[in-house]
Amino acid sequence: MTDDLLLALPLLLPLAAAVTVMLTRGLPRLHGPLNVACMAALAAVGAALLARVHDGAVLVTFLGGWRAPFGIPLVADALSVTMVLVTALVAGCVCLYALVDVPPRQALVYHAVTPVLVASANGAFLTGDLFNLYVWFEVMLMSSFVLMALGGEAPQVRGTVKYMATNLVSSTLFLAGVGLLYGLTGTLNMAELAARVPALGQPALVSVVAVLFVVAFGTKAAVFPLFSWLPASYPTPPVATTALFAGLLTKVAVYALLRTFTLIFVHDVGFTHGALLWIAGLTMVTGVLGAVAQDEVRRLLSFHIVSQIGYMVMGLALLSPLALLGAIFFTIHNILAKTNLFLIGGVMARLGGSFELKRLGGFYRAQPLLAGLFLVPALALAGVPPLSGFWGKLLLARAGLEAAEYAIVAASLAVGLLTLYSMMKIWSQAVLPAAADPARPPAGPVPRAQLAAIGVLAASTLALSALAWPVCVVLGRAAEGLLAPTAYIEAVLRA
Amino acid sequence: MEVVLAYVVGALVTLAVLLLLRRSLVSVVVGLLVLGNAVNLLIMTMGRLTRAAPPLVEAGAVLPEEPFANPLPQAFVLTAIVINFGLLAFSLVLTASARAIAGTVDPHELVGPEDTPPARVGGAA
Helix, strand or coil: CCHHHHHHHHHHHHHHHHHHHHHCCCCHHHHHHHHHHHHHHHHHHHHHHHHHHCCCCCEEEEHHHCCCCCCCEEEECHHHHHHHHHHHHHHHHHHHHHCCCCCHHHHHHHHHHHHHHHHHHHHHHHECEHHHHHHHHHHHHHHHHHHHHCCCCHHHHHHHHHHHHHHHHHHHHHHHHHHHHHHHHCCCEHHHHHHHHHHHCCHHHHHHHHHHHHHHHHHHHCCCCCCCHHHHHCCCCCHHHHHHHHHHHHHHHHHHHHHHHHHCCCCCHHHHHHHHHHHHHHHHHHHHHHHHCCCEHHHHHHHHHHHHHHHHHHHHHHCCHHHHHHHHHHHHHHHHHHHHHHHHHHHHHHHHCCCEHHHCCCHHHHCHHHHHHHHHHHHHHHCCCCCHHHHHHHHHHHHHHHCCCHHHHHHHHHHHHHHHHHHHHHHHHHHCCCCCCCCCCCCCCCCHHHHHHHHHHHHHHHHHHHCHHHHHHHHHHHHHHHHCCHHHHHHHHCC | CHHHHHHHHHHHHHHHHHHHCCCCHHHHHHHHHHHHHHHHHHHHHHCCCCCCECCCCCCCCCCCCCCECCHHHHHHHHHHHHHHHHHHHHHHHHHHHHHHHHCCCCHHHCCCHHHCCCCCCCCCC
């Protein structure tokens, strides 16, 4: 198979699945399995791409045959391919879970829009053009709007209103940044921007644009102080939707930050990355403080999304090979663990009839296996050794100490403790004690598809923990590629 | 001309912020529309305003005749307009369904997840 096709498949496969779902409206039983199969194929494509780029190579293809800097390139390096692979894994598990979770009336739209969301995330990971990145963000936004509003409950409508308004404003700011950058440099090809921005000799103007990008991507990644839309909207849609959002959406924005603030905006690291370090610390702390105050599973986990974003931004802000490695590793770990926690929370709520910790309970007695599986992502999220979160935090803390940024290291460790506390709060209130409402008739057994989805994600977290060293070797090359992007730039401009 | 347009962009953004801060979803939607157009105008201006020929290549030629206008910002703006239009349609539908479900277009009066009754009984944790 040629590289060109291999690079386009992460976009083509899910889009083809979406079109097939829309064209086969009369065969609703087909849609869920089709999406699961599509995500499995996508994971295979991701693995094939990773085999090509794990040694630091960069694959480039130009859509429509227009060469750089005029054409829009798809660029695959170790970072973007890893994200594509993890996205396929998580989306596949969510689709598996959704096989038995989506009400029949919403099934058609759910199954048609989910692959579009995955395609847009892959587009954002693979594109080498800033305007194209904007377009993928908008496609992602549009499909997430539809998924979030699907069902039309009153809380959902309110959640969607907040989500829509905030994200549309941030998209517009992103577009303004893109326009200003184009006016300054005359190009939007990311590789060419990397070459032209330093030669511009106008660091102050570029810093203004960089601030627009921080605000735009920061809103989408839910960093302090721009995160309030996330806990207000994520808990409202059905769990199969929230889990996908929790795993993917904010991380695409983190990826965009990682990409632009290593490739383009490195003209004044003291200002931009210094600001990012403050943002990282405040995001961690406010997020986790919000989380410990919550008594509703989905809201608690939503605040944790915010808190964990802080760690990823911290790695970017420190801007050393070790720190970037930590940021990438932590992002992957977080996508797997967070999605899984939402899925398990969904099962808990279905068995217990509520998302309120107070009304839950008896989960261990009813589902000992699932209670055990809950511990894997929960302890991984808290950073308990030897699980994946521990390795991510270890890398970041080590990088922080090497950079002599002791305050952020202290903050990150304290936040880890509070994360452990709130995970144990779920454990001690919803899992261990007897059911809050003994009169409630026992729910039926957990569907096998949902058990499988949770099991696969938990196994992935365990695998990431066990294989932390080989994974770090590959991601370390990705981090070095980010810091010294000559290979990326040359691959695009000389392709 | 650029200076005039810069002021126009500034005025449009001001108006958009004013509308976005109002307590009605309809104003918010109009505000988003105005903001989107302000940014479109910004991109057009940043692409340099020229009194030049349209960038059309004559039959048999390889390049359009100099001086020609930059076609790229126009392509950007066209894409952005289309995207904005789709999102605007969605937000209008959302406003309509908010009115149908909750009977209000005031975002503060819609019920949200924060409004679930506080389950703070102390004791645990």
